[in-house]
Amino acid sequence: MRLDKTVSQSSSILITGGAGFMGSHLVDSVLGDNRFGEARVVVVDDLSGGKLENVPRDPRVEFVRGSINDQSLIKRLFDQHRFRYVYHLAAYAAEGLSHFIRNFNYSNNLLGSVNLINAAIEYETSCFVFTSSIAVYGDGDSPLTEDMQPRPVDPYGIAKFAVELDLAAANQTHGLKYVIFRPHNVYGERQNLADKYRNVVGIFMNRLLRGLPMPIFGDGTQQRAFTHVSDVSPVVAGSVFNPKATNQVFNLGCDRAYTVNQLAEKVAQAMGMTPTTVHLQPRHEVHVAYCGHEKVRAAFPNFSQTTLEHGLSLMAAWAKEATIGEGQSFEPLEIEKNLPPSWRE
Ligand SMILES: NC(=O)c1ccc[n+]([C@@H]2O[C@H](COP(=O)([O-])OP(=O)(O)OC[C@H]3O[C@@H](n4cnc5c(N)ncnc54)[C@H](O)[C@@H]3O)[C@@H](O)[C@H]2O)c1
Missing domain, CATH: 3.40.50.720 (NAD(P)-binding Rossmann-like Domain)
Incomplete structure (x- = not known):
């Protein structure tokens, strides 16, 4: 250079x-x-x-x-x-x-x-x-x-x-x-719905569109905003x-936290479908994670927070029309030990 x-x-x-x-x-x-x-x-x-x-x-x-x-x-x-x-x-x-x-x-x-x-x-x-x-x-x-x-x-x-x-x-x-x-x-429009590793809203919509239950790691009491x-x-x-x-x-991001169980209900509601879920083995993850946003609020007058219901309705309208490709598995994995079984499929 x-x-x-x-x-x-x-x-x-x-x-x-x-x-x-x-x-x-x-x-x-x-x-x-x-x-x-x-x-x-x-x-x-x-x-x-x-x-x-x-x-x-x-x-x-x-x-x-x-x-x-x-x-x-x-x-x-x-x-x-x-x-x-x-x-x-x-x-x-x-x-x-x-x-x-x-x-x-x-x-x-x-x-x-x-x-x-x-x-x-x-x-x-x-x-x-x-x-x-x-x-x-x-x-x-x-x-x-x-x-x-x-x-x-x-x-x-x-x-x-x-x-x-x-x-x-x-x-x-x-x-x-x-x-x-x-x-x-x-979450929102243009999220990669075929990605099986992330994010939970896209994974739930993908499964609902294919007539499959929404997969939840553990008991679904994890909280996120x-x-x-x-x-x-x-x-x-x-x-x-x-x-x-x-x-x-x-x-x-948003202030208000929801459990993954609550999210599954809201996603199904936005998609106009019955919420069916399947609980998988818990995976190693932080149980509760949400944030304070006082700092961004003070610095950015245009900072806004869309309600979960409204945001999901926007994404659901898009997802129903979206072309969802085949989900790819990440290769090569460097460690297979302790990999959640659902990620082996
Ligand atoms: N989505 C979330 O909830 C979230 C939350 C916190 C932070 N982030 C961060 O925001 C950013 C965008 O995330 P996203 O959800 O839009 O993910 P995304 O996968 O849709 O976007 C990431 C993009 O980076 C590209 N990319 C990956 N590796 C690359 C490389 N080596 N060279 C060039 N391009 C490469 C991918 O093709 C993809 O288009 C990421 O840095 C992510 O860590 C996302």
Whole structure:
């Protein structure tokens, strides 16, 4: 990479993972936010989880199929576009599965992120926005708040927290400005319904559409607060203009927690179907995880929370018309020991 002290700023924006679920909604939000003017958006995605059809067809958007692990690609793109803003969403986000694919998890989610951070430092990106996760809190007591010391308990959360720390170090040493969001349990239109590892709302809808019972690990008393994607993307998009967000970490999502049993009922209701469930062996997971959102509320006047009923009705209308591909098993697994039996199918 060329060391150039007079790096000129462009108005280009990089969105990694922009063919994925949250990333494609973020592209929409950026295109719809007139503070970006006529900025060009470059989406980099290896399509391992995303779909080309998710990327908006718009002359301002350029799609590049490739991996954030490809250092020469990343350097070439930064050299060509000199991104003013980077939104980094690309990741393999199957938290539960990360126990069984540790090497892949750290290569993809940690080292891939580091490639982007290096380039952002080198090319003097104005702001680096990163979607972390509440997985960083591990089994801390809910409501989880940003002043708590993160103690992630799975490789996915460990990688996310390592990237958070690396961004703080990059800021201290090189002045790279960043914003970190910890969204949680995001659901909505364009979620990959064929993914058997995540997320629970998509898995439930997939099973209902195939006339199968909704699978619940354990007794279903686990609690989560489910967040519609439309509450996330405008906040993330606008964060680069918000001085209150610079070098800050925010929980992002809904306040109200539901049990997985309650969720199954609400998903079936939204789909207009009878809620049938099957209880599987419990898996190793945090039992109760929901957050406080006072910090994001104070910093972002446009932060809103869609009710679960309304969000599910929007997603259900989309899911009934969506083409659901065949679910792929992740290969190769690095560890098979203690793998939930339903993931062997
Ligand atoms: N969905 C949630 O509930 C949630 C919650 C917290 C954080 N997040 C984070 O938000 C981001 C987006 O999640 P999502 O739910 O939209 O998942 P997603 O799988 O739909 O999107 C991730 C995208 O990244 C791409 N990708 C993966 N590895 C890549 C690589 N090496 N190079 C290029 N592209 C790659 C995938 O093809 C996919 O399109 C992730 O970083 C995830 O960890 C998601």
